[in-house]
Structures are given as structure tokens and as C-alpha cells.
Amino acid sequence: MPTSPDEDAAREAWLLMSDLVLDHQRRREVSEALGMSFGRSRALRRLARRPMSMSELATMLGIDRPNATVLVDDLEAQGLARRRPHPTDRRAKVVEPTRKGKALARRADAILATPPAALSALGAEDLDALRRILASVAAAE
Template sequence: MSEERAERVWRGLRSLVLERHERRREVCDALGMSFIRVKALRSLAASPKTMRELAADLLIDAPYATLVVDDLVRRGLARREVHPEDRRSRIVRVTPEGTEAAARADSILSAPPPPLLSLPPEDLDTLDRIVARLLSG
């Protein structure tokens, strides 16, 4: 019974996040790019990376990372520079426009859905405690 309840809760959480209030489509529409490009942009906004580091961070292969970065560069959101410690290597950094776009993506992705905002404070406190416990375990 406990496993069935856990599965029901998990289905509900997945539905809430991935179906009813899925922010991926919203952020893709707002920025006019695929979600993998949004993820790459946010990763690069957090810190410059080599192509190999970016590919590992995104769990994609190097040729695909190159296509993603090529598109970000073409859009003026990122640039390739000579790596300061290895002149044979390149490092990818976001441009000021890329920083703004990444911040916009973060804002969209972190916005709580209306049903969550409408919960009473005591329910939010309970949910906050449960989520913290799930994340710590």
C-alpha cells in the first residue's frame, strides 16, 4: 500500500511539473530556441566552459555540443575564446546578451505555478519541509 501511495504521489508531482505547469515550452517560446540551447546558455552563464565540459554538463556528445554552441554564437549569446591556460583549446563564454537571456530563462523556470502560490501558508510550510526532506535523502 505504501508503494502504491508513493507511486500516486510521484505521478501527481510529475504531472504538476511536467504537464500542467511545464515551463520548458514557455522558456523555449520566450527565447525562441530549443530547451537544450536554453540549458547550455544557463550552464555557460553560471561559468565559462570548454566544449568538453559543456558536453559533459549537458550529457550530450561533443559534435552536438558544437552545434548548440554554434547556434548560441550565431545568435550573439555566446562567444568562443582562446583558453587562458591552453592556447590549443577554446573556452565558451556568454555575452552580455547571453547573460540577459539566461536570467530571463531562470526567471521563467523558477516562477511557481498559480496553484502553488494559492496554497495556504501552513500547507506551503508542510510541503517545504517534505521537499527538503526528499532532497536531503
């Protein structure tokens, strides 16, 4: 199916952004610094933003509920998260990070927030334009 020049440009821009973000070494840096898989650190970072139920966590991470249980079991065993009763649903549990878990989440966020040198080297005008464009796309989603 033929695409328009605008669709082609959007696809190319998306692939460039995906490559920059997904293939960047930051994921490896986070895993090495925290001593856990990037997926575990991603879960911990989400929980540090707000405690959530097991099913919310599974949905947010795009994993099955049994996998979320294994993940949270592992985080609990490491002293990084804990389960507590849900305040309104006796059948559910809420997962929250421990103080140690929050500290590791902040460490991961700091690593992930460090832009690549080539991005930092851009001028203020280019960075402002990029930020505005990305904010506009994010707001539209």
C-alpha cells in the first residue's frame, strides 16, 4: 500500500527515535548499576511513582499477571518492594517500593535522564524545538 511523503517522514522519524532510545546503552548502564534486569528496574521505577495493584502493574508493564507475581516476589526477596492489603478490595494487594527500592528507582531515573552527548551538544533553539515537538506528540497520545 503506497504511503504519502508525510507518512514516510513520520515513519523515518519514529524509527530514528526508537533506535536512539531503545538501542541506547542506558538500559545496560541501569542494569549494571542496579544489579538487576532492565525489566525489573522498569517495574521498580513505576512503583516508585505510585503504588499500584498487581493487575495494574501487569497492565502497565505489558506482562501477564503470573509474570507480575514472579517479578514482585523477586523484588520482595531483595527488599525492594512489599505487598500490602488493597484499601478497598480485600481480594487485591497493593505493591509499593521500600526505601531501598525508591533509592534504586531514583538511581535508575538519573541514569536514564542523562542525554546522549550528541543531544546535549545541540543548540538551545534545536533543543527547544525538539522538546516542543515531542511534548505535542505526547499530549496527542
